[in-house]
Amino acid sequence: xxxxxxxxxxxxxxxxxxxxxxxxxxxxxxxxxxxxxxxxxxxxxxxxxxxxxxxxxxxxxxxxxxxxxxxxxxxxxxxxxxxxxxxxxxxxxxxxxxxxxxxxxxxxxxxxxxxxxxxxxxxxxxxxxxxxxxxxxxxxxxxxxxxxxxxxxxxxxxxxxxxxxxxxxxxxxxxxxxxxxxxxxxxxxxxxxxxxxxxxxxxxxxxxxxxxxxxxxxxxxxxxxxxxxxxxxxxxxxxxxxxxxxxxxxxxxxx
Amino acid sequence: xxxxxxxxxxxxxxxxxxxxxxxxxxxxxxxxxxxxxxxxxxxxxxxxxxxxxxxxxxxxxxxxxxxxxxxxxxxxxxxxxxxxxxxxxxxxxxxxxxxxxxxxxxxxxxxxxxxxxxxxxxxxxxxxxxxxxxxxxxxxxxxxxxxxxxxxxxxxxxxxxxxxxxxxxxxxxxxxxxxxxxxxxxxxxxxxxxxxxxxxxxxxxxxxxxxxxxxxxxxxxxxxxxxxxxxxxxxxxxxxxxxxxxxxxxxxxxx
DNA sequence: CCAATACCAATGTTTGAACAAAGTATGGGA
DNA sequence: TCCCATACTTTGTTCAAACATTGGTATTGG
Numbered sequence: 001x002x003x004x005x006x007x008x009x010x011x012x013x014x015x016x017x018x019x020x021x022x023x024x025x026x027x028x029x030x031x032x033x034x035x036x037x038x039x040x041x042x043x044x045x046x047x048x049x050x051x052x053x054x055x056x057x058x059x060x061x062x063x064x065x066x067x068x069x070x071x072x073x074x075x076x077x078x079x080x081x082x083x084x085x086x087x088x089x090x091x092x093x094x095x096x097x098x099x100x101x102x103x104x105x106x107x108x109x110x111x112x113x114x115x116x117x118x119x120x121x122x123x124x125x126x127x128x129x130x131x132x133x134x135x136x137x138x139x140x141x142x143x144x145x146x147x148x149x150x151x152x153x154x155x156x157x158x159x160x161x162x163x164x165x166x167x168x169x170x171x172x173x174x175x176x177x178x179x180x181x182x183x184x185x186x187x188x189x190x191x192x193x194x195x196x197x198x199x200x201x202x203x204x205x206x207x208x209x210x211x212x213x214x215x216x217x218x219x220x221x222x223x224x225x226x227x228x229x230x231x232x233x234x235x236x237x238x239x240x241x242x243x244x245x246x247x248x249x250x251x252x253x254x255x
Numbered sequence: 256x257x258x259x260x261x262x263x264x265x266x267x268x269x270x271x272x273x274x275x276x277x278x279x280x281x282x283x284x285x286x287x288x289x290x291x292x293x294x295x296x297x298x299x300x301x302x303x304x305x306x307x308x309x310x311x312x313x314x315x316x317x318x319x320x321x322x323x324x325x326x327x328x329x330x331x332x333x334x335x336x337x338x339x340x341x342x343x344x345x346x347x348x349x350x351x352x353x354x355x356x357x358x359x360x361x362x363x364x365x366x367x368x369x370x371x372x373x374x375x376x377x378x379x380x381x382x383x384x385x386x387x388x389x390x391x392x393x394x395x396x397x398x399x400x401x402x403x404x405x406x407x408x409x410x411x412x413x414x415x416x417x418x419x420x421x422x423x424x425x426x427x428x429x430x431x432x433x434x435x436x437x438x439x440x441x442x443x444x445x446x447x448x449x450x451x452x453x454x455x456x457x458x459x460x461x462x463x464x465x466x467x468x469x470x471x472x473x474x475x476x477x478x479x480x481x482x483x484x485x486x487x488x489x490x491x492x493x494x495x496x497x498x499x500x501x502x503x504x505x506x507x508x509x510x
Numbered sequence: 511c512c513a514a515t516a517c518c519a520a521t522g523t524t525t526g527a528a529c530a531a532a533g534t535a536t537g538g539g540a
Numbered sequence: 541t542c543c544c545a546t547a548c549t550t551t552g553t554t555c556a557a558a559c560a561t562t563g564g565t566a567t568t569g570g
Binding site: 024025026060061062063064067081082083084 | 552553554555556561562563564
């Protein structure tokens with residue numbers, strides 16, 4: 001029995017929608033809902049306010065609200081039951097189709113011990129491609145992380161460079177966990193989607209040394225931009241895989 | 256200006272919905288629409304009747320009809336433009352999340368003219384990896400197809416080898432279409448899922464000549480096994496991409 | 511004390527209506 | 541003939557209202 005009162009006056013004002021905006025109300029409502037369900041409060045299985053309250057909060061009709069609501073249900077972000085209410089859907093653990101892919105978690109699931117045995121972090125001004133991917137102005141300072149990954153008896157498997165616009169590091173941070181988990185907690189955003197680009201490149205001198213291959217060896221290059229639930233970029237990473245030790249597999253489903 | 260008259264009386268009767276049924280009207284409407292757009296008549300880019308006519312035909316309100324209509328749009332089965340109308344979406348416009356990916360269709364959607372300018376087909380005994388992927392006994396005869404793909408001014412972009420356990424070719428087959436469509440019709444199975452593997456490999460002499468690159472140039476190698484709805488392999492393909500001319504992009508969603 | 515029942519709160523369904531915005535066709539003026 | 545304003549068709553958006561259905565809770569009767 002969530003009530004309107006369960007949301008502060010300030011939040012409510014922030015959620016009010018603009019009837020004069022060029023963006024249709026249902027789109028605004030969807031955005032507002034994304035913000036709302038991003039809040040920690042509702043990520044605990046707590047029921048959202050009911051449709052009538054929500055629609056009053058946002059100042060739109062129930063139908064308009066429902067359009068937005070149903071889209072989020074379709075995305076799998078909300079779950080609702082007639083007679084009960086609406087709650088944030090627990091993120092279903094991977095295993096899936098077109099789902100990703102924490103390198104670490106995936107390998108651990110197969111009983112492989114993953115190690116990050118080299119690491120470097122520093123602040124740098126974002127280069128043009130990085131800035132573009134993260135949708136930030138060029139020359140902004142971003143946190144850059146370099147990591148070499150390996151497992152079992154094969155130490156050099158992947159070399160990845162991360163770029164983070166918002167992350168601050170603490171000395172005691174646990175880097176064995178997937179990085180985006182760290183970001184999610186620290187910046188209170190949720191990873192949602194990732195845009196991936198794959199190409200093959202020859203190893204340059206820099207990479208060759210770190211992955212211990214000959215210069216010119218073909219590497220699988222993967223650029224990934226992780227978006228949060230508000231579709232803002234929260235991480236950009238470039239990964240190079242040694243293909244004699246790593247094979248990327250995906251399951252795609254026809255839709 | 257599609258009119259109600261454009262549909263015969265018999266069809267109209269068949270499409271009438273039952274207000275007393277346990278199935279909600281919008282679901283019935285959806286089913287009726289699926290039937291309707293399955294008709295050859297509308298698979299030619301012909302406009303469907305407008306919403307008002309359709310809703311009258313089905314005996315439901317415009318809103319109810321729209322619910323069904325929008326779901327089909329979301330599925331990619333219909334395309335509509337404000338001020339114009341609704342028509343059956345010709346191909347299966349890829350570009351979805353975790354969806355695939357007809358190379359041809361995807362490029363055509365971007366206004367790029369795709370060409371298959373070299374082709375070779377022959378029956379061979381399946382090698383071990385091929386047999387394994389297709390889950391057939393080794394030494395079975397399979398149809399092998401080699402194709403070089405290109406577009407616009409760039410003739411050599413991808414080289415792919417297909418392996419088909421069940422396909423028989425006819426001389427007049429249209430190879431410009433995605434191959435799996437051909438298979439679907441010929442073998443009356445439906446493609447459902449594809450298992451993909453990506454690695455980077457150096458171009459060997461054979462590939463180098465066909466893609467016009469120097470031996471040793473890194474190529475993106477993609478192995479794909481397409482499964483039908485019964486999860487039986489219906490196609491195995493190995494594709495090599497020139498990465499200076501092609502970039503593979505995917506959108507993955509956390510689920 | 512337990513079970514059938516009544517009630518309530520929430521989502522689900524359906525309608526009719528009105529206006530907005532986007533594209534197309536038309537017709538008149540330069 | 542060409543171009544632009546205009547009217548019209550079609551989808552897009554939004555609302556209010558009513559009732560159905562579902563699931564949980566409180567009440568009542570045995």
